[in-house]
Amino acid sequence: MTSTIEHIEVAVFTTVAKTAVDAHGHRHPSPAHEVCEALLTITDTDGASGRVLVQPDHLRPTVLDKYIRPALLGQDPLDRERLWTSLARKQRGAHGGLTDRALGFVDLALWDLAGHRLGLPVWKLLGGARDAVPAYASTMCGDETPGGLATPADFAAFAVHLVERGYRAIKLHTWMPPVAGAPSVALDIAACTAVREAVGPGVELMLDANHWYSRTEALKLGRALQELDYYWFEEPMEEASISSYRWLAEQLDIPVIGPETSWGKNFTRAEWVTAGACDILRTGTTDVGGITAAVRTLHLAEAFNIDCEVHGNGSGNLSLLGATTNGRWYERGLLHPHFDFDEVPPHLNSIVDAIDDEGIVRLPQRPGLGDDFDLDYIKASTIN
Numbered sequence: 001m002t003s004t005i006e007h008i009e010v011a012v013f014t015t016v017a018k019t020a021v022d023a024h025g026h027r028h029p030s031p032a033h034e035v036c037e038a039l040l041t042i043t044d045t046d047g048a049s050g051r052v053l054v055q056p057d058h059l060r061p062t063v064l065d066k067y068i069r070p071a072l073l074g075q076d077p078l079d080r081e082r083l084w085t086s087l088a089r090k091q092r093g094a095h096g097g098l099t100d101r102a103l104g105f106v107d108l109a110l111w112d113l114a115g116h117r118l119g120l121p122v123w124k125l126l127g128g129a130r131d132a133v134p135a136y137a138s139t140m141c142g143d144e145t146p147g148g149l150a151t152p153a154d155f156a157a158f159a160v161h162l163v164e165r166g167y168r169a170i171k172l173h174t175w176m177p178p179v180a181g182a183p184s185v186a187l188d189i190a191a192c193t194a195v196r197e198a199v200g201p202g203v204e205l206m207l208d209a210n211h212w213y214s215r216t217e218a219l220k221l222g223r224a225l226q227e228l229d230y231y232w233f234e235e236p237m238e239e240a241s242i243s244s245y246r247w248l249a250e251q252l253d254i255p256v257i258g259p260e261t262s263w264g265k266n267f268t269r270a271e272w273v274t275a276g277a278c279d280i281l282r283t284g285t286t287d288v289g290g291i292t293a294a295v296r297t298l299h300l301a302e303a304f305n306i307d308c309e310v311h312g313n314g315s316g317n318l319s320l321l322g323a324t325t326n327g328r329w330y331e332r333g334l335l336h337p338h339f340d341f342d343e344v345p346p347h348l349n350s351i352v353d354a355i356d357d358e359g360i361v362r363l364p365q366r367p368g369l370g371d372d373f374d375l376d377y378i379k380a381s382t383i384n
Ligand SMILES: O=C(O)[C@H](O)[C@@H](O)[C@@H](O)C(=O)NO
Pocket: 025, 026, 027, 138, 173, 208, 260, 311, 312, 331
């Protein structure tokens, strides 16, 4: 008898965070404070469950009742392709109510459930292209915090620390509004110069800049990065303007990478590639609609002989890197001198992406995506 999906629940629970987002959604260190997180659990009639941390506002009760449950309840949880397509086709009629991010969360939970049912890590189900991946250090955005990331010298000092920690690549997020004086091409160039001078030529460096520079500002910044031998240039302009990225990529030698945030799943990524708007493609499980869609973008990039770098940390993106070698790095972050990324939050028993002295992350051996949830803590802290 085939097992079918029987329960789909989102538990909103309280936990402790030591970062917070600013008015523009960029994350910075903050004093410990209580926050609400949410855990999506999909359970089948055999009692197997798939779980993933989600952003509650993307999986509100109305989204679950109107789209997710009608499409999934009673279905075979292993039929991810069929279920993903069924949900993706509901997006048009949902008129923005069913986001790519929501699709991604559901897909991740189904992959986690499959891993638990089969007793295998998801990266093994994806083909086991590798069992370890080098991490790059992805910094938080610049700030105004003394000894934080307030000056080019702060970025340089933090970069030296990150290299001593074992990282062989570092991506800067420089100063962005609402930080005073941001955005500033000159300040970005000063920070990138200071970091290159501090770590020397042997470390790969990348810049993820203010997302709304003009073409001419992005060109000036890109040309400076070329002189500093940076490895890639990320999101300096509004990503909805594919033609701007095509123009920029044609003007620069440094690889332009994207898109990170564009809606449209693997379809938009195909347009960026065929438009010549990027030299390195970008994907991510929460950006494109889950692992099912992200694997499509990895294979698309491979067919054009271009790398496809995975956006973001976490078990889903780490598992995805087991499906490919044309994504060269795991984005570990966001990091900051005043934030301990390795500290285990109360709702976990351990983190999924520890690095060794060489900056390497071993893919998890636990079944499923590999998250080590403290389910007793989550149950005791659930508020809905
Ligand atoms: O919320 C965001 O914009 C992302 O977290 C971003 O800060 C960071 O993850 C990124 O851009 N990485 O490439």
